[in-house]
Amino acid sequence: MTTHVGDRKGPREPQVPRHHQLIVSLFGLYARQHGGGLAVATIIALMQDIGVESTGTRSSISRLKKRGVIDSVQVGGRNGYALAPSVIETFNEGDDRIFHPRRAKKGDQWLLATFTVPESQRHIRHKIRSSLVRMGFGSVTPGLWIAPGYLRDSVLAYFDTRGLDEYLEFFMADHVGGADLHKNIGSWWDLPALDALYSDFLEHNRGILEAWLQREQLPGDHGSDARAFADYLVLITQWRRLPYLDPGLPIEFLPENWNALEAERLFQKLHALLAPRAERHADRAIENQVVAG
Structure with a gap:
């Protein structure tokens, strides 16, 4: 059973991804x-490797x-699926942000966005937000x-490719004084919720790293x-999703013991350790299925 991040009534279990989220990955x-x-x-064979039955996989594919x-699509003469053209660019855009997240510095400029949408196009307003x-983005007003x-x-590319740039204006700005920026950042972004997400990530994955490091010490x-x-x-x-919800705010404006820093280090260690092995397994499965077809 998956618990919600905000649930504090009892011990919090690590959040387990849903089947369709795993298939997207x-x-x-x-x-x-x-x-x-x-x-x-x-797809079914690889999802079975993580304990998902074929019925759950097929249902998620349909969704x-x-x-x-x-x-x-047809893949090697067999029924299959491919990413829709409309989402491929989203995946390409996400590669750097997911695998190489950046963190802004205290003196860096800020990107401001404002938009105007006619009342008759409320659905566009919701889409922009x-x-x-x-x-x-954080919400100032x-x-x-x-x-x-940064x-x-x-x-700019994201909104341009989605045809939404005509409703928005963007500005680059410096903070030159006024209210306490540290305090305001805490109101523009929901930092406690972000920190809880990082805490969940650490809770679930610290033990996984330890287990793999122990395996590395074994012969054979x-x-x-x-x-x-x-x-x-x-x-x-x-x-x-974390490098999107957390845009890499300057560390000087974040609470002490901000869990994102440890989570980033943990992710990079696990990525370096697991990615080559995982790719070998996926490549074998994909190649074998094509040959079998």
Whole structure:
């Protein structure tokens, strides 16, 4: 059973990713390296490696197709799926942010965003707001949003490719005085909620790193590639939203003992340790399924 981050009524269990989230990670990590598509049998086999039954996988595939995330394709003469063209760029944009998160410095500029949407297009207003949150913006007022300045290029590209840039104005700005910026950042972003997400990530993954480091000390087999794949797919699925919710705010403006710093180090260690093993396992499964077809 998965508990919500904000639930403090009892001991908090680490949040377990949902099946469709794991499948999205599977496509993001491996489908693009193999022509973009994965056979249905491959998806089922790889999801079984992390304990997901075929019925759960098929149900999640159907849900992702209805949402327009994946499209039906033929892979080696077999039924399969590929990322929809409309989301491929989103995955490409996410690579640097997920695997190489940046942190702004105290004196860096800020990126400000404001938008105007006619009352008759409320759905556009909601889409813009949710997109700003997804890109890591904090809300200064309902009509003014702020993010670290280094995000400028990725933010402009994000809204341009989605046809939303006509509603927005962006500005680069320096903080030159006035109210306490440290205090305001705590109101523009929900820092306690972010810190709780990092705490959950650490709680779930510290033991996994320790277990793999112990395996490294053993002679012979250091642990199967299949086990590494299962741990890595869950790791990526847990991690990939965090560099978006946390835009890399300057450490000087964050609470003491900010869990993000330890979480980033833990992720990088596990990524370096597990990614090559996981890729070997996924590559074998994908190649075997194509040959079998």
